[in-house]
Amino acid sequence: MPPSQKVAKACKAMKPYGFPNWKVKAALKELLPLYDNQWELIEDDNYKVLFDRMVGEPKADERMEPEKNEASSSCRAKRGRSKKTEASLPLEPQDSEPLSKRLRPRYKKENSSVSISESTRISKTARRSRRQNRIEPMPGSKTSSETEDCEPLVKKPRRRQQQEQVSNAVDKSDLILTETSVVVLEGKENLLPFGYQEPFMEYLPRHQMEQSLVLVKAPDPLFVEIQLRRDAQFSHSCFEEEILHSTKLYLGGVETESNPVLQVEHAENSEAPKSKSELIQEKGKATGMPQVDAKEVTLSSDEGNDLLCFAEPQVVINKELCPSDNVHELRKNYSKHLITDEPSIGSILEDEVPLDVINLGKHLLLKAPSSLLCGDYSSNGNSYNEKKDDLKIPESRSPNGAEKDEVLGLSQLDIVSSPGGEVKLFFICKSSKQPGFCIPSLDMVVGSLEERYQKLYGLVTPNFSVMEVMRDICQSFLEIATTPTAERVSSMNESSIFDASKKLNVQNIQSDEHTGGSSSRPPKHSCGSIKFQNLIKVRPKIGRGITVSGFGSLHHLASFENRASGCNLKSSSGEAVQKHTSSPVILTPYDYIDDITRGKEKVKISLLNGSNAEKSLAFLYISQNMVYKGARVKFTMDCISEGDCCSHCSKDCLSFSMPCECAGQTEGEFAYAPGGLLKESFLEDCITLNQASERCHYFFCKDCPLERSNGGNQCELCEGHLMRKFIKECWSKCGCSNTCGNRVVQQGISVALQVFQALEGKGWGVRTLEDLPKGAFVCEYAGEVVTCSELDERNKQSTSSKKNMYSVLLDAGWGKEGILKDEEALCLDATRYGNVARFINHRCSDANLIEVPVKVEIPNHHYYHLALFTTRKVAAMEELTWDYGINFEGPEKPFKCQCGSLMCRDSN
């Protein structure tokens, strides 16, 4: 073979190790004369001689130029290494060089170069034989057996070994770890500790994968390299694997008395590393700072901006000084909306699950005065390890303990700050198991996230940007972190009432509008602390002498088991239209349903499960009431008289000065203002009436259908039914158009709503995803129209101990109907069939929704729509509530009210 081909072959053999051709050629140039141009000696054992030459002690001509050497030393000094340490270090290639150049070969067998990755492809016999091999030291450094840390590693459990190895890499800066180490992280199988290979070869089912993320330890204890590799190919015994992406991963960050800060910053877009003197200065300033034992790992890609960061938060001894609780809160709140509360990279490593990482890239770096920051800590809400040398990483498991294959299953947000004053956000997303995984660009991720947010939360403001959200987090972090400790503690206490008070604050501002009062004040922000003043305005508790309509009257009838046996539903025409056969949908934590209505509403209504538990969703969505068997709900043309419709109208009834016939029900005035909101006066009347306890506002039946259905005891006296104000909307027999302003409820839901897990164990709740003005129609309460006796029958048959009640009485007009027959005394039961309103929780007295009876199809009062309107402005993301009208007095409480209202009727 001509020499040029031999050279080319040698270059090819060295390529997997990252040696450029020129360097191989240079080495060959030196070696050939030494070996009398006997190529076979150089080629022997897969170019072992050549390899050793290249990774061995650098020759004088390979050393860095003096000034570069200096730069390198000062760089090390910036990372906190002692001079002594530097002196003992061998010279390293420049940082800009591919790290792989500095690696030892991945073979261990004396006579052949076999990589650890390759090992999975070879026979078990071969593997066994290689287990005898030992790790080769770098020339000039301690051998494995000499190195106090290497020898015991073999004997210790793997996880511990890895932790110690990392610990040593960080702590003992005079230790030069010389072995070549390869860690392959893939599948669920394993994580290999640095510097320890052989026994783990069996664990590497590389044939299963096309790409792997390989962690390669460098001779410099301050960094390792991560390579993304494509599947291996072989020629002879030479291992060839394409390195798709290679990034350096820096370890650093132990600050102790004896060990100065290892300041690590390699992001190209971040600030330059600090000089040692700067660090010492900062350290001085930060007297009283907690002792921090944190290891921070930053993986920066060669491309520059993109950064992949691992944070392994460790010890925060002086917890008082650390606003960890605030940050926990911050993270909790933020992760609720952004990223799930899942295991940290640390726990990923610790639990030996695969590590595939999406690079969420851009490093958001905010500089805070270092004296005000409290050291390294994590916000991930886990316990901190107090023992310095215990590198146990905080665990946070998926709530149900099960590992999930989804992307979300192992994602995490961490916020870490350093004594140097940097605050970093770490987003870690585990994505193995996702078919065809391939690292996306940051722009794509951010774009998709923003789109997802639009869908999820209806965030439609044009300025919404994920990067802005991240900046906001940094800003909030800074605000809290820069608050002096005492103030922070008090503000933390105050902030804990923030959530509870926020609504009250809004509510009281609202009530001030009516009363002219000025006691409510918006929260004050000063130096990052939040203060609230005069938030709570005490109103006398409103007595409820009488059990009123709605859930209150029916709570004893409530609770209906969701039986698979099913029921036939009838449409208004009496045809059976649906058979209930669905079994409950079980939602696991963080499950998200894009549209629970399955297209039945004009708008999508999403559902987002919470973090805690599996939840059942056992109902079928209907957007309109459906009549069950017995209810007499007939709407025929002939039952709508001329006086009950406005057949002579055209277009929009609201545009005429004279109210049409339909407005006759609302005292000759339309209930709606142009634009669809309830008129203020009408709404206020409804609110006042809803809170009325005077007897005169109630109707008492001579023969109450409710009592009748409830056991037939004629002696039971009617408990009274609140007489409400009705709205009558224009409808089909009216001459106006479908867009007439007196047709609001019949248009259906137009507000962005979401079903979510409400706080305080209330189960599901509903929130608005957009700001709502006062008097806005939100939704009607839809369900099966059943008679009171039918509902009673259902309840009797029910064996379920299910606590939720989903039935509501349509009794608002009973006073105007005379003695009602059974088929006229109606309820809405949303247990099995219902709309979003079935998820709306109760709030005593100051709820942000109120129910208003609305007649659309039928002019009489025994069947109507129960429409929910806002009682005040409601901010996006606020939970929607209405007062069920429940009486919590007496022994038979429907549930323990957790509404949180100051006027809660269940406060005792």
Ligand SMILES: C[S@@+](CC[C@H](N)C(=O)[O-])C[C@H]1O[C@@H](n2cnc3c(N)ncnc32)[C@H](O)[C@@H]1O
């Ligand atoms: C119409 S459902 C509301 C949706 C319900 N939270 C769910 O998970 O399906 C009524 C039930 O919700 C619960 N609930 C509603 N408001 C509540 C409150 N203020 N405190 C405690 N539980 C409440 C009670 O179990 C009640 O029976």
